[in-house]
Amino acid sequence: MNWSAYEKPQTLSEALTLLEKAGGKGRLIAGGTDLVLQLKRGGCRADRLVDITGILELKKIEALDGWIRIGAAVTHAQAAKHPLLRQEAAALAEGCSQVGSPQIRQVGTLVGNIVSAQPAADAAIPLLALEAELKVLSVGAERWLPLEEAYQGIGLSTVDPTKEAVTEIRFRKMEENGATGFFRMARRKALTLPMLNGALALRFDPSLNRVEKARIAIGPVADRPYRARGAEAYLESVAISKEAIAEAARIASAEANPRSSLIRGGATYRKEMVRLYLTREIQSLVDETKKREQGR
Numbered sequence: 386m387n388w389s390a391y392e393k394p395q396t397l398s399e400a401l402t403l404l405e406k407a408g409g410k411g412r413l414i415a416g417g418t419d420l421v422l423q424l425k426r427g428g429c430r431a432d433r434l435v436d437i438t439g440i441l442e443l444k445k446i447e448a449l450d451g452w453i454r455i456g457a458a459v460t461h462a463q464a465a466k467h468p469l470l471r472q473e474a475a476a477l478a479e480g481c482s483q484v485g486s487p488q489i490r491q492v493g494t495l496v497g498n499i500v501s502a503q504p505a506a507d508a509a510i511p512l513l514a515l516e517a518e519l520k521v522l523s524v525g526a527e528r529w530l531p532l533e534e535a536y537q538g539i540g541l542s543t544v545d546p547t548k549e550a551v552t553e554i555r556f557r558k559m560e561e562n563g564a565t566g567f568f569r570m571a572r573r574k575a576l577t578l579p580m581l582n583g584a585l586a587l588r589f590d591p592s593l594n595r596v597e598k599a600r601i602a603i604g605p606v607a608d609r610p611y612r613a614r615g616a617e618a619y620l621e622s623v624a625i626s627k628e629a630i631a632e633a634a635r636i637a638s639a640e641a642n643p644r645s646s647l648i649r650g651g652a653t654y655r656k657e658m659v660r661l662y663l664t665r666e667i668q669s670l671v672d673e674t675k676k677r678e679q680g681r
């Protein structure tokens with residue numbers, strides 16, 4: 386490992402100042418589940434590590450002004466069991482509950498999952514379907530970055546952890562007649578990223594016969610978490626039926642472009658799995674929402 390200083394500031398401004406002083410040779414660390422492995426393997430270098438997990442304001446999950454806000458030090462374990470997320474974003478709570486192992490979930494953060502920029506990251510995929518945004522700070526600057534723009538390619542983020550800190554993730558509260566879902570296909574004994582995962586955020590019209598808004602995210606079928614825009618547009622344009630759901634899933638499968646991998650399976654197989662899993666997940670969200678609304 387290659388760092389010579391490990392700092393644990395108590396405030397955000399302290400953390401940003403430490404990064405600035407390191408002049409590009411410092412780097413933020415949260416749970417360290419990705420970063421420590423990269424440092425060990427020589428995948429990246431850092432003289433100074435700045436640990437953000439002691440900063441209290443980054444540990445919150447809250448609803449404010451129509452947004453759900455999640456701090457950068459929130460772990461997968463916290464998110465998976467949080468009542469607000471289970472209620473407002475079941476897909477995200479479910480995705481977080483399936484990351485790695487209890488030990489990894491206990492320290493790994495949602496923001497680290499995003500900045501590591503893996504196309505099948507289990508928190509990033511539902512956050513993409515939820516159209517999340519990231520608050521990015523550096524000394525003297527602040528911006529909101531749509532999650533989709535946080536990626537440059539496999540393992541490459543547009544956020545620079547040697548200069549910038551993501552402080553929170555936010556997304557809109559679920560609208561009336563909304564529902565979210567998550568699916569994941571993985572090898573049985575694997576403690577790693579899945580062979581395939583996906584998340585849906587659907588908003589139905591009051592009659593529940595149409596999908597007014599569809600957001601579908603799938604991984605790993607591109608060099609970054611992927612929005613199946615063709616399938617979304619189709620689903621928004623037709624009345625709900627078994628045939629329409631099958632066609633939306635077929636379009637998503639045709640759009641998907643997974644690589645053949647010895648570990649994660651062949652491209653043809655995974656494209657077919659996109660079709661099967663999506664058909665099942667869309668149908669189950671339709672059924673669940675009808676049942677929920679009829680029970681009111």
Ligand SMILES: Cc1cc2nc3c(=O)[nH]c(=O)nc-3n(C[C@H](O)[C@H](O)[C@H](O)COP(=O)(O)OP(=O)(O)OC[C@H]3O[C@@H](n4cnc5c(N)ncnc54)[C@H](O)[C@@H]3O)c2cc1C
Pocket residue numbers: 412413414415416417418419420421437457483484485486489492493494495496497498499500501505506507508544545546549550551552576577578579
């Ligand atoms: C055994 C094992 C199994 C795993 N299984 C899964 C799995 O099933 N699914 C899955 O999705 N992932 C999995 N992972 C990957 C990993 O656990 C997650 O990506 C985790 O969420 C990363 O978060 P972290 O807090 O540990 O990030 P860190 O390792 O601390 O950081 C990751 C990157 O983000 C940067 N960073 C961290 N915080 C900030 C911030 N606030 N602002 C800017 N940059 C920041 C760091 O500099 C670094 O570049 C696994 C990892 C291991 C080791």
